[in-house]
Amino acid sequence: MSYNQISSTGAIISATNPPNISSKEIREYIYQALNLHDYTFTWIQKHSQPYQGILNDGEKDINLYIYAWNMSPAYRTNPSEKRIQIQAAVNNVGIDRPISDTEKTIILGLYNSPTGAPLFVAWDTTVNRGHGQKSCYVQIEDVARALTDGIYKTTDRNNAPIYTMTQELLGDYVSLLKSSNTLRIATPATPTTLLSRVKNASRPSRKKRAIRTIAQIQSSINSLTTTEKEVVCKQRIGQGLFKDLLIEKYSCKCALCDIDTKRMLIGSHIKTWADSNDTEKLDENNGLLLCAHHDALFDKYLISFDDDGTLLVSPTLNAAEQNKLHLSDIPVLTVTPEMKPYLAHHRSKLRN
Numbered sequence: 001m002s003y004n005q006i007s008s009t010g011a012i013i014s015a016t017n018p019p020n021i022s023s024k025e026i027r028e029y030i031y032q033a034l035n036l037h038d039y040t041f042t043w044i045q046k047h048s049q050p051y052q053g054i055l056n057d058g059e060k061d062i063n064l065y066i067y068a069w070n071m072s073p074a075y076r077t078n079p080s081e082k083r084i085q086i087q088a089a090v091n092n093v094g095i096d097r098p099i100s101d102t103e104k105t106i107i108l109g110l111y112n113s114p115t116g117a118p119l120f121v122a123w124d125t126t127v128n129r130g131h132g133q134k135s136c137y138v139q140i141e142d143v144a145r146a147l148t149d150g151i152y153k154t155t156d157r158n159n160a161p162i163y164t165m166t167q168e169l170l171g172d173y174v175s176l177l178k179s180s181n182t183l184r185i186a187t188p189a190t191p192t193t194l195l196s197r198v199k200n201a202s203r204p205s206r207k208k209r210a211i212r213t214i215a216q217i218q219s220s221i222n223s224l225t226t227t228e229k230e231v232v233c234k235q236r237i238g239q240g241l242f243k244d245l246l247i248e249k250y251s252c253k254c255a256l257c258d259i260d261t262k263r264m265l266i267g268s269h270i271k272t273w274a275d276s277n278d279t280e281k282l283d284e285n286n287g288l289l290l291c292a293h294h295d296a297l298f299d300k301y302l303i304s305f306d307d308d309g310t311l312l313v314s315p316t317l318n319a320a321e322q323n324k325l326h327l328s329d330i331p332v333l334t335v336t337p338e339m340k341p342y343l344a345h346h347r348s349k350l351r352n
C-alpha cells in the first residue's frame with residue numbers, strides 16, 4: 001500500500017512505508033541523539049517501556065522516562081497520517097508522570113527518513129494518557145518540516161503541541177520540556193526561528209559542564225526518591241554518580257596504573273555498596289578509580305593495601321600468577337586518613 005512519505009529529497013511523495021526501525025535501533029538512535037552537543041545520557045534500563053535513563057544537560061541530571069515506537073501509516077482516509085500505538089499494558093503503567101526540571105517523561109515516534117538519521121516526533125504525555133490503547137497521530141508534512149526547520153511545532157486534534165525534530169534537537173527538546181508539551185523558551189522581541197530560540201535557550205557548553213561540582217552531584221543524589229520501587233534505580237544512579245566523584249578525585253586515571261580511558265574505568269567501592277550505609281555508599285573516601293584489570297583484582301580481594309599504601313597480595317596467588325598479573329608494577333597507593341577505616345574493612349577480607 002502507498003501512503004504519503006518523505007522522499008530522499010525531502011519532498012512528499014506517494015510510496016510504500018519506509019522499513020520499520022526496530023526497538024533496538026530506536027534505543028540506539030535515542031542514545032546517540034542524547035549524547036550530542038555535550039549532553040550526556042546513560043541508560044538505567046532499556047528492557048521495557050518506559051525506558052529509563054539519566055540525561056545530564058550541563059547543569060543538572062534529568063531522570064528521563066521514554067516511550068518510543070516506530071511510526072507507521074494510520075490506515076485512515078488521510079494518506080498523510082502517521083501514528084504510534086501506545087499499548088494498553090504500557091498505558092496502565094501511567095504515562096502521565098510528573099514533569100519537572102529533574103524528572104521528565106516523553107512519548108516519541110521515529111520516522112525512518114531516507115535523507116539520513118531518523119526524524120523524531122514528540123507528543124504530550126497528559127493528553128495522550130488514558131485507558132486502553134491509544135494512538136498518537138501526526139501529518140507527514142509536519143514531520144518533513146523537521147528536515148527544513150530542524151525543529152517544528154504543530155498541534156493535534158486536542159490542540160496539544162506536537163514537536164517534530166531531527167536527531168540533533170532531541171537533547172534540547174528534553175532539556176527545555178515543561179508540562180503540556182511546551183518548551184521553556186523566551187518569546188523574543190524580534191521574530192526569530194524556533195530553531196534559534198531553542199539553541200539559544202539550551203546547548204550546554206563544556207565550560208558549563210566543568211562547573212558541575214561534587215556538591216551538585218551529591219544534591220542530585222539526595223533529590224532521588226526512596227520508594228521501594230525505585231531502590232534499584234537509585235542504586236544504578238548512585239553508582240554512576242559515585243564514579244563521577246572518583247573521576248574528579250583521580251583526574252580520570254586509574255589509581256594504580258596509567259589507564260585513562262574513561263569507559264575502561266570503574267568507580268570501585270573499598271567497602272562494598274552492599275555493606276555500606278547511605279553515607280558510606282557515596283563517600284569518595286570509600287572509593288578507588290580503577291581500570292577493569294585492577295578493579296577485578298581489588299573487587300575479588302586478591303589484592304589490598306596497608307594503611308601506608310603498601311600492596312598486600314592474597315597468598316592464594318602463586319608467584320607465577322602474580323608475575324602474569326603484573327602485580328609488581330602496582331605502585332604504593334596514596335592513602336588519606338579518611339580512607340583508612342574503609343581499607344581496614346577491605347583488608348580483613350583479603351583471600352587467604
Ligand SMILES: [Zn+2]
Nearest residue numbers: 254257291294
Ligand atoms: Zn589500572
